[in-house]
Amino acid sequence: MVSIMPEYNYDIFISYRQKDNKHDGWVTEFVNQLKGELESTFKEDISLYFDINPHDGLLETHDVDASLKDKLKCLIFIPIISRTYCDPKSFAWEHEFKVFIDQASKDQFGLKVKLPNGNVATRVLPIQIHDLNPQDKSLLEKELGGILRAIEFIYKEQGVNRPLTANDDKDVSQGRPKYRNQINKVANAIDEIINSLKEKQTSPAGRKLSSDQPAHGKEEDKSIEASASVIVTKKSKRWLFAVLVAMLSIAGLFGIFKIIETSKQANDIASLEKSIAVLPFINDSPDKDNEYFCNGMMEEILNNLQKIKDFRVLSRTSAEKYRGSTKLSVPEIAKELDVNYIVEGSVQKYGNTFQLRVQLIEANNEKHLWGESYEQEIKEMKDIFKIQSQVAQTIASELKATITTDEKLLIEKTSTNNLTAYDFYQRGNEELWNYYFSYYNNSKFLPRAKELFNKALKYDSSFARAYAGLAGVYHAEHLNESETYFTKNYLDSVLILADQSLSYDDRLSEGYFYRALYYIENGQTEQATKDFEKALQYNPNYWEVYFWNARFVYLQDLNHSDYVKGLEYLRKAASLNHGRELPEILGNLGASYTYYAGFPEEGKKYYEAAFTLSGDTINYLMNIGSLEIQYGDFDKGIVKSLKAYSRDSSDWRLSGQYLCHGQNEEALKYFNKYIERLKSLGQIPLGDQRMIGYLYWQKGDKENAEYWFNEQKKLSLESIKLGRFYSTSEVFASNAYYDLAGVYAFKGEKEKALEILRMFDRYQVISKVMLDDIKKYNPLFNSIRNDSEFQQIVKSWETKYQAEHERVRKWLEAQGKL
Numbered sequence: 001m002v003s004i005m006p007e008y009n010y011d012i013f014i015s016y017r018q019k020d021n022k023h024d025g026w027v028t029e030f031v032n033q034l035k036g037e038l039e040s041t042f043k044e045d046i047s048l049y050f051d052i053n054p055h056d057g058l059l060e061t062h063d064v065d066a067s068l069k070d071k072l073k074c075l076i077f078i079p080i081i082s083r084t085y086c087d088p089k090s091f092a093w094e095h096e097f098k099v100f101i102d103q104a105s106k107d108q109f110g111l112k113v114k115l116p117n118g119n120v121a122t123r124v125l126p127i128q129i130h131d132l133n134p135q136d137k138s139l140l141e142k143e144l145g146g147i148l149r150a151i152e153f154i155y156k157e158q159g160v161n162r163p164l165t166a167n168d169d170k171d172v173s174q175g176r177p178k179y180r181n182q183i184n185k186v187a188n189a190i191d192e193i194i195n196s197l198k199e200k201q202t203s204p205a206g207r208k209l210s211s212d213q214p215a216h217g218k219e220e221d222k223s224i225e226a227s228a229s230v231i232v233t234k235k236s237k238r239w240l241f242a243v244l245v246a247m248l249s250i251a252g253l254f255g256i257f258k259i260i261e262t263s264k265q266a267n268d269i270a271s272l273e274k275s276i277a278v279l280p281f282i283n284d285s286p287d288k289d290n291e292y293f294c295n296g297m298m299e300e301i302l303n304n305l306q307k308i309k310d311f312r313v314l315s316r317t318s319a320e321k322y323r324g325s326t327k328l329s330v331p332e333i334a335k336e337l338d339v340n341y342i343v344e345g346s347v348q349k350y351g352n353t354f355q356l357r358v359q360l361i362e363a364n365n366e367k368h369l370w371g372e373s374y375e376q377e378i379k380e381m382k383d384i385f386k387i388q389s390q391v392a393q394t395i396a397s398e399l400k401a402t403i404t405t406d407e408k409l410l411i412e413k414t415s416t417n418n419l420t421a422y423d424f425y426q427r428g429n430e431e432l433w434n435y436y437f438s439y440y441n442n443s444k445f446l447p448r449a450k451e452l453f454n455k456a457l458k459y460d461s462s463f464a465r466a467y468a469g470l471a472g473v474y475h476a477e478h479l480n481e482s483e484t485y486f487t488k489n490y491l492d493s494v495l496i497l498a499d500q501s502l503s504y505d506d507r508l509s510e511g512y513f514y515r516a517l518y519y520i521e522n523g524q525t526e527q528a529t530k531d532f533e534k535a536l537q538y539n540p541n542y543w544e545v546y547f548w549n550a551r552f553v554y555l556q557d558l559n560h561s562d563y564v565k566g567l568e569y570l571r572k573a574a575s576l577n578h579g580r581e582l583p584e585i586l587g588n589l590g591a592s593y594t595y596y597a598g599f600p601e602e603g604k605k606y607y608e609a610a611f612t613l614s615g616d617t618i619n620y621l622m623n624i625g626s627l628e629i630q631y632g633d634f635d636k637g638i639v640k641s642l643k644a645y646s647r648d649s650s651d652w653r654l655s656g657q658y659l660c661h662g663q664n665e666e667a668l669k670y671f672n673k674y675i676e677r678l679k680s681l682g683q684i685p686l687g688d689q690r691m692i693g694y695l696y697w698q699k700g701d702k703e704n705a706e707y708w709f710n711e712q713k714k715l716s717l718e719s720i721k722l723g724r725f726y727s728t729s730e731v732f733a734s735n736a737y738y739d740l741a742g743v744y745a746f747k748g749e750k751e752k753a754l755e756i757l758r759m760f761d762r763y764q765v766i767s768k769v770m771l772d773d774i775k776k777y778n779p780l781f782n783s784i785r786n787d788s789e790f791q792q793i794v795k796s797w798e799t800k801y802q803a804e805h806e807r808v809r810k811w812l813e814a815q816g817k818l
Contacts, residue, residue, distance in 0.1 A: 317579025
């Protein structure tokens with residue numbers, strides 16, 4: 001939080017209504033483009049406050065955080081003027097727009113500024129994205145005290161009133177403004193205003209005046225000159241003058257050189273992405289049992305850096321593989337991790353005293369930007385957290401990063417005062433993620449994680465992060481568990497523990513993350529979205545949130561599916577995690593491109609990248625085999641799938657591959673094996689019962705067929721009734737409604753089947769795999785495939801799929817991927 005003028009907290013404050021950013025991220029894109037333009041306009045770093053998740057639509061009685069006025073202490077205020085902005089009931093209007101005008105009118109510069117060209121501007125620089133109705137324009141001009149002069153980002157055609165986007169520059173009609181040019185106009189306007197404010201703050205001699213720097217008067221100057229004339233004779237004046245000129249010239253050149261060098265260094269830092277990896281700290285303690293203390297020190301510094309939005313900070317597991325390694329240089333490690341900066345450290349603990357040495361390195365040239373040694377006696381846990389906080393904030397300062405007031409408070413917060421509790425928490429967290437990223441979720445990790453989290457709470461019963469960890473354990477234990485899936489209190493333990501963690505720390509990102517997972521499983525999508533946003537607000541580098549939120553966006557919330565957003569989330573997760581979890585993330589990207597968006601070549605690239613990193617031949621063969629089968633080459637694909645299955649017989653995909661190609665005997669054999677395996681794990685098989693029923697029917701075993709069809713109906717109807725994940729998701733062409741429709745269609749209840757399929761009209765997007773399933777693969781719909789309404793439904797699905805496929809294609813083209 002720094003302005004080019006020390007009396008201010010920010011140079012620019014962006015104010016907007018959340019709904020103007022929610023649909024397509026227009027404001028976020030504008031801010032990112034403006035930041036880039038400002039870097040090429042100003043020599044200095046221009047600080048900009050932009051809250052990506054602001055409160056919105058609140059009543060005037062809302063209790064506003066007092067820190068907001070500090071954030072509003074800025075040089076320039078930019079409101080994004082839309083059709084909804086001019087609303088006296090909105091937070092942005094009442095507590096940002098009006099408050100800034102009041103504050104700026106009373107400070108040293110005032111609201112209005114005289115520009116170098118003689119014109120007068122205000123420090124409110126409106127960006128207009130819609131044409132306004134007369135009432136809103138009048139309201140706006142009344143507050144501004146003059147005519148609205150805004151820089152317009154409005155796309156204008158007959159009957160069109162929407163924000164101009166960067167994509168519109170590809171086809172610019174005569175008279176329509178270019179987005180790129182408008183961004184440049186904003187930067188130039190900011191430049192004019194700031195330079196005018198600088199000139200106003202500076203004395204005629206070009207030197208800033210302050211209370212401890214009084215200007216010399218004429219009498220004082222005369223006194224100095226008289227004193228000099230007593231000492232210097234006429235004869236020596238010329239010689240002294242020459243020496244002084246030479247000295248001043250050298251000093252001036254040296255000063256200019258230093259200014260240029262300093263400016264160059266600042267620009268070099270400003271031009272690099274602030275991407276950081278924290279390498280495992282070295283334990284220099286004589287007692288190797290202090291390894292946990294060393295890891296805890298490193299982990300907490302990493303966590304603090306992750307809370308700064310201006311940074312891209314990789315996960316701990318990303319750098320773990322370099323522990324104790326001397327094979328690679330810093331530039332080589334940075335290249336592998338795709339970061340520009342490396343943080344290294346060592347810890348020595350002896351008795352109740354520890355010494356921390358930490359340094360920041362610019363990776364490209366191995367230049368040491370900063371280093372410090374700290375020595376501290378441990379009296380309380382806060383002594384340790386204080387140093388960890390100082391390290392993060394110093395690194396931010398060295399890299400010219402902006403730290404908001406909220407981020408500073410988060411960094412300085414002490415999560416526990418008990419070292420032992422923190423140690424147990426860290427170990428428990430490690431076991432939990434061992435579970436999530438073990439092949440087919442090895443449940444042996446969960447009891448160990450639960451035990452360790454409970455031990456942490458034994459030493460600190462108010463340790464919020466330990467409660468959040470337990471929420472994660474219970475989520476993993478009971479997800480799809482056959483005994484509890486259809487109970488009313490399904491996963492309530494997750495909700496209780498997440499709420500308990502947030503009761504101790506209402507800014508705990510992990511608490512919001514696990515509560516969002518609970519809401520997803522119980523069909524409460526709106527609450528899940530809000531909690532994911534909260535988690536990212538308090539930790540913008542939380543890769544797990546991006547990973548799970550991606551699956552939520554394009555798998556779990558069919559009413560609001562957005563494949564571009566889902567792909568962006570997964571790519572963001574991949575940019576933040578280059579550790580052992582990366583192959584899993586890349587595999588999800590492969591599946592997203594292949595089965596949802598319909599880009600098999602892109603999907604194959606990610607499968608191959610995952611295989612290169614993990615060496616997991618089984619998963620790779622099954623993924624590529626499934627891809628080839630999905631896109632028409634059954635013989636080639638099934639060879640790969642069988643190779644994978646021969647090494648691991650627990651994969652479910654082979655049964656579906658045989659079924660879709662009419663090889664019923666083989667399909668039933670593999671389905672039965674898969675069902676038995678799930679039952680042995682105490683998990684409920686969802687969506688497979690309909691196909692097992694069909695296969696038994698084809699064998700002539702109608703008794704078994706009826707049993708499985710009835711099982712499918714029961715599971716589907718109960719899931720729909722309770723709003724379970726199975727009724728709100730689409731997982732490889734399986735959904736409670738869709739599977740129920742298949743059973744009705746096969747049993748000859750055509751109207752019931754069509755009634756359910758009509759419900760899919762409300763879905764915005766249909767995936768490639770679901771379209772192919774209903775169109776050609778799923779044998780349950782054979783009896784109604786020639787029905788005119790069924791064909792119309794399929795046509796509608798195809799239109800939805802093609803629309804999203806095309807949107808993803810344009811997105812890929814814009815990035816040069818196609």
